Amino acid sequence: MIPRGHGVPISFPSPGTPGEGEGGGSSGPSTRPPPQPSPGVPEEGGAPVFRIGQGYDIHRLQSGGQLILAGIVVADGISPVAHSDGDVALHAVVDALLGAIALGDIGEMFPNTDPKWKNANSRVFVDAAMQEVRKRGLTVVNLDVTILAERPKLKEFKQRMIASLTEMVGGSVNVKAGTNEGCDAVGRGEAIAALAVVLLCKSGSAG
Numbered sequence: 001m002i003p004r005g006h007g008v009p010i011s012f013p014s015p016g017t018p019g020e021g022e023g024g025g026s027s028g029p030s031t032r033p034p035p036q037p038s039p040g041v042p043e044e045g046g047a048p049v050f051r052i053g054q055g056y057d058i059h060r061l062q063s064g065g066q067l068i069l070a071g072i073v074v075a076d077g078i079s080p081v082a083h084s085d086g087d088v089a090l091h092a093v094v095d096a097l098l099g100a101i102a103l104g105d106i107g108e109m110f111p112n113t114d115p116k117w118k119n120a121n122s123r124v125f126v127d128a129a130m131q132e133v134r135k136r137g138l139t140v141v142n143l144d145v146t147i148l149a150e151r152p153k154l155k156e157f158k159q160r161m162i163a164s165l166t167e168m169v170g171g172s173v174n175v176k177a178g179t180n181e182g183c184d185a186v187g188r189g190e191a192i193a194a195l196a197v198v199l200l201c202k203s204g205s206a207g
């Protein structure tokens, strides 16, 4: 519980160049301190450039085939129902990356009606999304992924999944794995889901 009424006021970094913001501030004349440079973070217009994105994906599970998560084969004899390889973790990561750069979603970029993506290794989607990220001079600060699956137990694969994702996107990567406590289709083992949050910043090396 967060007690009300006696918290320390939270201060946020000043957004962007004065006069270029979204406007509509309701706090009257600005008393904000000027933007402070962040060590190691390149600046643009006096303020570091950050972009955040979140992604979510879910696939039904079926018997047979392989279950691939974050590019790692974690189980045989079970697989997602999908047009591509159904890597739910990578799909959530792609949506987070595309979200951070306001580029729509994975379905728009790689339609599941396109035969080109039939049984595709989802790594190609991540590579394409990262290409767009780098094109904008951005790099991954950190990526946080949560995978929800009743089976198999993923604990033993976490380090390999982290290594795999780090190799794909860079930055600081974390993978969390849990069950859905028996609730809904994920909890009944009929589906697998993943969530991802990514923070990007200006790399300073690209225009």
Ligand SMILES: [Zn+2]
Pocket (backbone or CB within 6 Å): 057, 058, 059, 082, 086, 087, 088, 091
């Ligand atoms: Zn998917």
